[in-house]
Amino acid sequence: MIDDILKLGINEMANLNFDCYCGKTHKVHIENIIVNESALKDLERVLAGFKDKSIFLVADKNTYKVCGEKIEKELKKKRYNLKSYVFYTNSDLVPDEKSIGRLIIEVPKNTSLILAIGSGTINDICRFISYKLDIPYIIVATAPSMDGYASTVSPLIVEGFKMTYEAVYPKAIIADTNILKEAPLEMIHAGFGDILGKYTSLTDWKLSKIINNEYYCQTTVNLVEKAREKCVENAERIKNRDEKIIRQLTEALIVSGIAIGFIGYSRPASGAEHHLAHYWEIAALRNNQSHPLHGNSVGAATLVVSMIYQLMKDKIPNEIDLPDPEYIISIHEKVGSIYNPRDLGIPEEVFADSIIHAREIRNRYTILQLAYENNLLEKFSKILTEEFY
Structure with a gap:
């Protein structure tokens, strides 16, 4: 039964519940996961139980244009009890106290369902409000x-710091690949960068398992690796917005979120590469500067972390397969x-400081912590800063 989990299609993972070899019972409290070329057509079926209840649609100015306005018109035409709020901000929407507070002000008191239209920020805000x-x-x-669509946590900016808060699974995920393939290429690259991050996040998890005897689930690792490799095998087709690879990428991102739900925290999907990315983002926010999309930072940070693994290869347990920087670069180039x-x-000073201090972002054992224990972070900061700058 457990081995069959790896053979399931993404839609079959909805409502998944099984006892794993790791000793845990893994559950997916998502009623519907729909990823295909016409997924939007299934929205009314998913909403069937809310026809006579109050629905609160949330979008930002961009996602409202993409499909939010169309969904709003269709549901109102069919007499759904729908109220909407669209974030019209001059700059990029940030998942912080201001946007969360604004949404709490706007949500009608009798709301039975939040209908979020968007990706990272909209999803994180609505998930947290839902919880x-x-x-x-x-x-x-x-x-x-x-990779947060199917996650159970929300990364939020609170008092200038990016922290991860407990949240909840969505009731359903609707991912129409005809919509997704038209997203800005930068956003598609961000999703791919998040998937590349699994090369180092899973390595960090295994490192901590060996050194600290941290809980480790091989089934979850296998699931994430399989989804990652599907994307990597067809990487060169991303630039052409090929529907098949966009679907595989979306499914891999959802699987990554499901893996987080299996474990109860973000260990399978987030390691030192995310610590670096978070550090860069926090530094930009403190200075009121723009920053890359999170996944784009993760993709670059994955290369950095793979280089740290190579610099420390004489101190890494033999059971660990080291991530290969040249291979990571080759995938990026495809x-x-x-x-x-x-x-x-990323400013040079911020980058140099991140190698030394990013491990402080979260109390999680990664290659950065091992380097710190060996008094190597300052040395690596100089080596890597010279390499990139």
């Missing part, structure tokens, strides 16, 4: 840009994504 107010939410994906932090716009 706090105990109102189920459905996400209609507009870009294959991050996709056409940026892999040099300098080219991504």
Whole structure:
């Protein structure tokens, strides 16, 4: 039974419940996962139980144009009880106290369902509100840009720091690949960067298992690796917005979120590469500067972390397969994504400091912590800064 989990299609993972070799019972509390070329047509079926209840549609100015307005018109035409709120911001929407507070002000008191239209920020905000107010939410994906669609946590900016908060699964995920393939290429690259990050996040997890005897689930690892390799095998087709690879990318991103739900925290999907990306983002926010999309930072940071593994190869347990920087670069080049932090716009000083201090972002054992224990972070900071800058 457990081995069959790896053979399931993404739609079959909805409502999944099984006892794993790792000793845990893994559950997926998502009622519907729909990823195909006409997924939007299934929205009314998914909403059937809410026809006579109050639905609160949430979008930003971009996702409202992509499909939010169309969905709003169709549901109102069919007499759904629908209220909408669209974030019209001059700059990029940020998942912080201001946007969360604004949404709490706008949500009608009798709301039975939140209908989120968007990707990273909209999903994170609505997931957190869903959890706090105990109102189920459905996400209609507009870009294959991050792995949080099926996650149970929300990364939020609070008092200038990016922290991960407990949240809840969506009731349903609707991912129409005809919509997703038209997303800006930068966002598609961001999603691919998030998937590339699994090369180092899974290595970090195994490192901690060996050194600290941390809980480790091989079934979850196998699931994420399989989804990752499907994307990597067809990486060169991303730049052409090929529907099949966009679907595989979206499915891999959803699987990554499901893996987080299996474990109860983000270990299978997030390691040192995410710590570096978070550090760069926080530094930009503190200075009121723009920053790359999270997944684009993760993609570049994956190369950096793979280089740290190579620099420390004499101190890594033999059971661990080291991530290969040249291989990571070759995948980036196939996709056409940026892999040099300098080219991504990360300031030299911020980059140098991140190698030394990014491990402080979260209490999680990664290669950065091992380097710290061996008094190597300052040395690596100089080596890598010279390499990239």
